[in-house]
Amino acid sequence: MNEQGTKDQTVSGHPSPGGERPVYILAVETSCDETSVSIVRDGQEILANVVSSQIETHQRFGGVVPEVASRKHVESITWILAEALEKAGLRPDQLSAVAVTQGPGLVGSLLVGMVAAKAFACAMELPLIGVHHIAGHIYANQLVHQLKYPLMALVVSGGHTELVFVESEGRFRIIGQTRDDAAGEAYDKVARALKLPYPGGPHIDRLAHEATEAVTLPRAWLEPDSYDFSFSGLKSAVLAVLNQAGMKGIALEPSAVARGFQDSVIDVLVEKSLRAVEAFGAKQLLLAGGVAANKGLRARLEARCAEAGVPLLAPPLSLCTDNAAMIAAAAFLKYRRGQFAPFDMKAEPLLKLEAWSV
Template identity: 50%
Template sequence: MLVLGVESSCDETSVAVVKDGKEVLSCFTNTQIKIHEKFGGVVPEVASRHHVYQVSMVFEEALKAAGVTPEEIDLVAVTEGPGLIGSLLVGVNAAKTFSMMYHKPLIGVHHLAGHIYANAIEHEMKFPCIALLVSGGNTELIYMKKHFSFEILGQTLDDAVGEAYDKVARVVGLPYPGGPHVDRLAHEGKDTYHLPRVYLEDGSYNFSFSGLKSAVINLAHNANQRGEEINVNDLCASFQDSVTEVLVRKTLALAKEKGVENIIVAGGVSANKGLKERFMAEAKGFNVCIPSIKYCTDNAAMIAAAGYYQYQEYPGLADLRLNADASLELEDKYPLKEE
């Protein structure tokens, strides 16, 4: 089964062709990082305009690289949400146009399901499992009994972890996107600032990163007021140690409570070297699955892979009324089925 995936939820215009949810025949992505770098973050209107400029070319390049014709595609899967509404609309309308022109079945895929199913491309997804979803907009712990069964048991109460990384990067003068720069410098420093670890006193599996972010801002402000120089490498190391300790230990605690051995890490922050290292060091006895870096960030291969498995569990197709939903919830898109 050849699935054409389309992803445009933020600032990546991506189209992929994936066979049977596993074999990536092509994945062509046009990134806008350099465009938004001068603004220090993604500007929604600028992002949507560049999607319009690039989308036709990306479709053509993905099909060409895969060596297939539009007539050979069996299913079109497109990100319908969540994300930036203008960006989403470009991808959704391009996918609907392709579907209509070539008479191909169409489905809408949740962006976060795509990140989770990026793991299915290179690994065998084993159930039951705990999925730790970490990105610029989301931090969630999800219990999965089987394919496309998502039970959210923990989430951030304020900042997402990727958002916290970008804000801390700005405080210490690092360019956008900040996460990779913080990760790199963290490996050149030591945890000398001993920032707080926020576990929350309610005993839940929720997260909170606003206090940690504020601690970094206050530390930098106070040092500036006193004319003291901050060791940026050490501050990045201290911040990353605090974040990864909480993420990993909460994930392992939930896995132990649920009695599962399989853990999936997904989302853009799953590319973080420090997070991977802590999982490898502390998750003894668990099967931890993390995608390759090229499938951690937004890409259409993950949407095509998710579309393949979604079609098995939710075979209903979309029609030309399919619309983008900037705030689409995972559990609303895929309600839990009664056993």
């Protein structure tokens, strides 16, 4: 048994962990509204990373509709699997294992990926690896950087805002997290108030950079020693500013509101991250998650990390949003230790990161 209580499996005819043969992991990611299949060699070299986005489908609703997302995954997963194999130039019998996002995420979306991965692994007699979605975001950095432990990871996405201390490879400890809205969720809600298209993050970021002034908004620092985050009050403050301006007949410049909002979010994310790096003696700060693509956040983190002498690692924009390459990278940690999942593994929409540690 491994630490998660699942049986370690070995499959004859395939390379064992630590062997000299290349390890090819096919990974499936369907936690929200991207359908993705990737093939990664030895946990670092991306041979294929096919991503099908549903943004255009969900734009008309102003956000992700879970039932629609699940149906789109069903429509896409088979051809995306075939395309990933074709792009990688591999036959199914050359693969070493199949990985899939186990959680967290939308349960219907997770189930589609889980069933597809299980069916493929069973048909090809390959071991199965369940992966935590946030572990994937963190280890997306391993695809382009050399990680040095201990490290601190700032995970910022539509559903998550967390500071994760990674003491050693695959050992996670959440030291701070959002108490209400995730940063990406707050971006989308503010964008909706400004009548901007979904997803709102890129539009807020663009407007903030175009602004010549900023509306003054509060910073939610919480308790002096807290690494937690809170963005619900900031969102409410933005709505209050817009409502008051409307009642007074004042036309607020959307770019000024966007910049005020973004400055408030970034100030808190950056300062708490740097404080955590110092307190925990981290050798690197990793940026991860969909909001890691935000230019304002990247620029401020780069400046502050340079001042503090802390190396900042961030994946390219293509690996910030949900993709299966990051799932394969995290799965490689389990593969090397022979920590494979049973075929009755369940999708867990509330899967805890610490529980997934290798």
